[in-house]
Amino acid sequence: MNKSRVLFLVFIFSFTFAFSQEEVIYEEHSHVKTRCGFNHTNKDITKKSLEEFSTEVKKYTARKKSLKISDEGILILPVVVHVIHNGDAVGQNENITEARVQSQITVLNQDYRRMFDTNGFNTNPVGADVEIQFQLVTTDPNGNPTNGIDRVNYGLEDFKTFSEIDKMKEATIWDPNNYINIWTVNVTDTQTEEFHGYLGIAQFPVMSDLGGIENENNPAETDGVLIDWKAFGSSDLAGGEYYVSYDKGRTTTHEMGHFLGLLHVFQGEFCGGSGDYCDDTPVQSTSSNSCLLAKDSCPSLPGVDMVENYMDYTYDSCMNVFTQDQKDRIWTVLDVSPRRKSLKNTNAFDQIIPEEDITIEFHDSNSNTEQVVIYIKNVNDARVTIYSIYGELVYDKKIVPLRTTIDTSYFDSGIYIINVEAGKNTKILKFIR
Ligand SMILES: [Zn+2]
Structure with missing residues (x-):
């Protein structure tokens, strides 16, 4: 596909989805990739329900603060990584190494813990240690020991449609009440009107205990995060093939943010609307695709664009901030969202017997x-x-x-x-x- 065709599609999509700004962010040789599929996969979630969800989250967080209910220290969340391949040996192509999977877990922990002396550290006044960590599980759904990596020869060279992805997820998912399911797959390089070559796709949490997002838009059978294998893991820590500029594991940090209830910092209606419902991220009208720290897409409003926020689209090397309001939002989702709060009491670290x-x-x-x-x-x-x-x-x-x-x-x-x-x-x- 030539560039003008791609740009035409970007133009069409920006009007098709009420709160989306799609960007083709990577073109090299035959690769044409889109940073994140959030607005496409969650397109059935209406703007109204997103608003209700976010309003309820805000109310809950305020109530929690006024009652001085403290969160429970560092939370360890259980992760299984399904490595989906089509028969390659371990370490070849999309059948990625264990070291590469571990490198991704390391990056998630550096980023969500704002760890000193790592890429995840920042000195931003509103930057927060989210106080959650991720760990590969030790027990599979049958109660057997596991290293938390589930290798599946699915027999498909690449994924080209959402229905192919959903079918694969349904066939391989581990109980989403007990596990955060991450799938690494080979996403197609070919863009169509229905499907872009996304680097990552996440499913938004449901909120059935509160108003807002309806369950049918976020079914249990497909819950989790899906990442193109060349954007998974960190080239600083593990070898292999990576996309240029998207090789530090931040696609997974970003998609995990959606999985835990965060929106893009450029969500909303250009410089109007409610943005991402976090007061400490400046209103931003467009996504950022490079590391321009002085970018200000809404000059009449306070603050320059927080391009270093994980929920923007910048290069992996420029990202290092989750804010306090984003942290509060994540912890609220972990308190109230059905398939998120159950992760706190997971049995995926114990051997269980049926x-x-x-x-x-x-x-x-x-x-x-x-x-x-x-x-x-x-x-x-x-x-x-x-x-x-x-x-x-x-x-x-x-x-x-x-x-x-x-x-x-x-x-x-x-x-x-x-x-x-x-x-x-x-x-x-x-x-x-
Ligand atoms: Zn996104």
Whole structure:
């Protein structure tokens, strides 16, 4: 596609989507890429619902501040990275190395923690340590150990449509209540009217506890963040092929911002409207595509454009700011949004066993339990306790996998409660002796 055709499409899109400014930001050889697909993937979210969402978030944050409810220190969020490839060996093309995945996690933590002596540090007066960190999970949805990287040979060379992407996500997603799903894929270089070669795409949080964004626009089956593999990870920390200027891992920092409820700093209607609903990011009418620190797209309004904000479109090397209001917005979303707040209580760092892997059998004689037999699978720290109906502990023992038999024939007559705790599961039953 030639440049004038691309610019024509940009022109069309800027009128098609009420609050979007699409920019083709990268053209080199055959690559034509668009920084972020947020406004396309979330185009069904109306301006009105976005406003309601943001107004509710602001109200909640103000209420929280007035009640002096503190946030709970540093929060660790669970991440699984699905590396989607089409049969390449590990380390070849889009089947990226573990070191490259780790480099991306490192960048996320440097950026969200505003870590001193890293690219994520800033001295901006409104710059904030968001106080959240990201970690690859240790337990997969079946309770088995994992390194947090899920490699999938999906058999597709590149992704060219949203429906291809959604189908792949639905086939590979891990429970979005427990995991932040990140997919790395090969996004097509070809731009069409329906689909650009995005560097990253994120799904916005739902707000069913408050007004605003409707659930059907953000289904659970596709929730997460998708990144073109050449924009994933940092060339400072891991080798491999990267896009020039988008090689420091900031595409993922930006898309994770959307996933946690942030909007573009240039959202809104040019210099009017509510912008990104954060008071400490100056109103900005257009996205920034280079590192021009003195850019001021709304000269009649206070402040120059905050081009170093992660939620703008600048080069990776120019970004280093999340603001205090952006942090408050993220923490509010983590308090109220259904598939975000559950991440705080994830079991993705523990080995879990499914409930059906605990079986309790009662071997009776004349309706009296003479023997209890417990079967458990695949867990090393299980415990059984038995209480009388009056709360008296009569049996307490650690048990090992497979079969455990407890002789209850010597128990006094009465009603008993048995608890079997295995991994994160507890099974409680009553029996009569
Ligand atoms: Zn974006």
